[in-house]
Amino acid sequence: MDEDAGGIVLFVGTIRNQTNGKKVKGLEYEVYRRMAERQIAKLEKEIRKRWPIKSIRLVHREGKLKVGEVSVVVAVSAVHREEAFEAARYAIDRVKESFPIWKRERLRRGRYAWVKGTPIQSYPASDRSISEPQTNPREIVRPRTRSLVEA
Amino acid sequence: MDEDAGGIVLFVGTIRNQTNGKKVKGLEYEVYRRMAERQIAKLEKEIRKRWPIKSIRLVHREGKLKVGEVSVVVAVSAVHREEAFEAARYAIDRVKESFPIWKRERLRRGRYAWVKGTPIQSYPASDRSISEPQTNPREIVRPRTRSLVEA
Numbered sequence: 001m002d003e004d005a006g007g008i009v010l011f012v013g014t015i016r017n018q019t020n021g022k023k024v025k026g027l028e029y030e031v032y033r034r035m036a037e038r039q040i041a042k043l044e045k046e047i048r049k050r051w052p053i054k055s056i057r058l059v060h061r062e063g064k065l066k067v068g069e070v071s072v073v074v075a076v077s078a079v080h081r082e083e084a085f086e087a088a089r090y091a092i093d094r095v096k097e098s099f100p101i102w103k104r105e106r107l108r109r110g111r112y113a114w115v116k117g118t119p120i121q122s123y124p125a126s127d128r129s130i131s132e133p134q135t136n137p138r139e140i141v142r143p144r145t146r147s148l149v150e151a
Numbered sequence: 152m153d154e155d156a157g158g159i160v161l162f163v164g165t166i167r168n169q170t171n172g173k174k175v176k177g178l179e180y181e182v183y184r185r186m187a188e189r190q191i192a193k194l195e196k197e198i199r200k201r202w203p204i205k206s207i208r209l210v211h212r213e214g215k216l217k218v219g220e221v222s223v224v225v226a227v228s229a230v231h232r233e234e235a236f237e238a239a240r241y242a243i244d245r246v247k248e249s250f251p252i253w254k255r256e257r258l259r260r261g262r263y264a265w266v267k268g269t270p271i272q273s274y275p276a277s278d279r280s281i282s283e284p285q286t287n288p289r290e291i292v293r294p295r296t297r298s299l300v301e302a
Contacts, residue, residue, distance in 0.1 A: 003168040003218050009239075010161040011232065017154040067154050081162065081243060088160075089236050 005054040007081035009088040013072040015065050019115070024067065025106045027115075031062040032100035043094055047076075050090075051083040058091060060101060156205040158232035160239040164223040166216050170266070175218065176257045182213040183251035194245055198227075201241075202234040209242060211252060 015027050044056050054077040061071055074091045078084040095101075104112045166178050195207050205228045212222055225242045229235040246252075255263045 006165060006167045008161075008163040008165065010159075010163070011236070012159040012161070013232070014157060014159065016157045016230070079167070081164070085162070085236065085240050092232060 002054045002077060004079060005077040006079050007084045008075060008077045009081070009084040011072075011074040011088050011092050012070055013092070015067050015069050015071055017067045019105065022105075023108060025108065026064060026066045026069075027071065028064045028104045028106060028112065029060070029062045029071065030102045030104070031060070033062070035100045036060070039099055043091060047087050047091060051078065051087040053078040053083050053087050056087065056091065058095065060095065060099070062101070064106070153205045153228060155230060156228040157230050158235045159226065159228045160232070160235040162223075162225040162239050162243050163221055164243070166218050166220050166222055168218045170256065173256075174259065176259065177215060177217045177220075178222070179215045179255045179257060179263065180211070180213045180222065181253045181255070182211070184213070186251045187211070190250055194242060198238050198242060202229065202238040204229040204234055204238050207238065207242065209246065211246065211250070213252075215257070 016024065018024055040058050040060075044058065047053065047056055055075070056077075057073075057075045059073045061069075065071055072092070072095060074088050074095075076084045076088040076091070078087070103115045105115055106112055167175065169175055191209050191211075195209065198204065198207055206226075207228075208224075208226045210224045212220075216222055223243070223246060225239050225246070227235045227239040227242070229238070254266045256266055257263055
């Protein structure tokens with residue numbers, strides 16, 4: 001870690017066991033990976049421009065996840081805590097509202113339901129990552145992103 | 152962890168290698184432990200009243216710490232991320248502005264300097280934790296606080 005950073009803010013999103021009172025056993029994330037990676041890179045760049053932060057790292061998983069599992073992590077380090085809090089909050093809000101990531105809830109008896117209110121955008125129908133979603137949870141990380149904890 | 156929590160916000164404060172351009176080799180925290188524990192308990196209670204959070208945990212270290220070491224951790228879990236962000240931010244701001252924790256900077260050649268602007272309050276001069284500060288970094292934790300990560 002940078003020795004002139006005074007604070008790290010981490011947001012860890014986890015899979016809840018219910019939404020609006022309805023029992024949920026897990027979630028499945030479908031990700032338009034190529035565009036998601038591009039958007040992560042763009043968001044990190046935007047945040048670095050707006051706040052004098054030291055490092056930022058954003059990870060979202062895809063595929064099937066159980067209740068309690070981590071779905072998304074945002075980590076920001078900065079000289080002062082104000083910047084770290086603001087940038088982390090901004091990052092997760094943007095991911096939730098506009099990233100090409102859809103989720104299906106796994107309900108009882110093996111049923112699934114798409115979650116309302118997740119972002120809808122138009123993509124070429126031929127894109128393989130949409131028509132053949134991955135079912136293993138994997139990390140989506142921008143390869144060139146510097147890791148927050150480097151020591 | 153609570154299975155109905157959807158997000159955790161962690162703030163991790165670390166020792167910086169400089170303040171206002173002045174090189175720092177480390178810090179020493181002096182803590183009025185009895186009152187700090189009482190204030191942690193009070194702050195946690197206040198936060199639970201203001202935000203519908205699931206868990207909160209606050210840890211501050213005392214004694215000598217080197218650059219890069221963790222000095223304070225705030226962890227909050229909640230059903231929704233907004234509450235977790237707001238409560239964590241509020242908690243660390245309160246700790247920094249009003250807790251009976253003083254810090255001395257360790258400069259070059261073994262010199263020390265009290266850091267200006269740290270909170271000053273009057274305490275009975277007979278209190279041992281002030282006249283004989285502990286030099287081993289230790290955690291100050293309210294014993295009855297539930298751990299955030301319980302699984």
